[in-house]
Amino acid sequence: MKTRIGYDLANGDVLSAVFIARALERALRFGASDRWVTDFVTLDHLTRLLEGDVVIETRTDVVERVVLDLQHAVVSIVLERRSSPLPMAREPIGFVTARRRQAAPAAFDRAKS
Secondary structure (H helix, E strand, O other), rough: OOOOOOOOOHHHHHHHHHHHHHHOOOOOOOEEEEEOEEEEOOOOOHHHHHOOOEEEEOOOEEEEEEEEEOOOEEEEEEEEEOOOOOOEEEEOEEEEOOOOOHHHHHHHHHHOO
């Protein structure tokens, strides 16, 4: 018997749905999340550094979100622009699913370095 998993947009958003769908399509079993401080103002540079294929991205005046396909993982990164004592400090939030347990933290290590 095959399991069917549904995702209702009432419980989330399009980027989350795409992230979950890609993880399920690729049978990625391990997940992780992290938050770190960066001086990146946009996700453009980080996207190039990770060398992933952009699946979907959105941008507003206050937040950028991107879902990337990497070789061994799918990554979703959110960069919020908010006022801070340090105007250049940003805290991206990242979510990753990976085929191997070690690949999930490795994707974050690349993003943070």
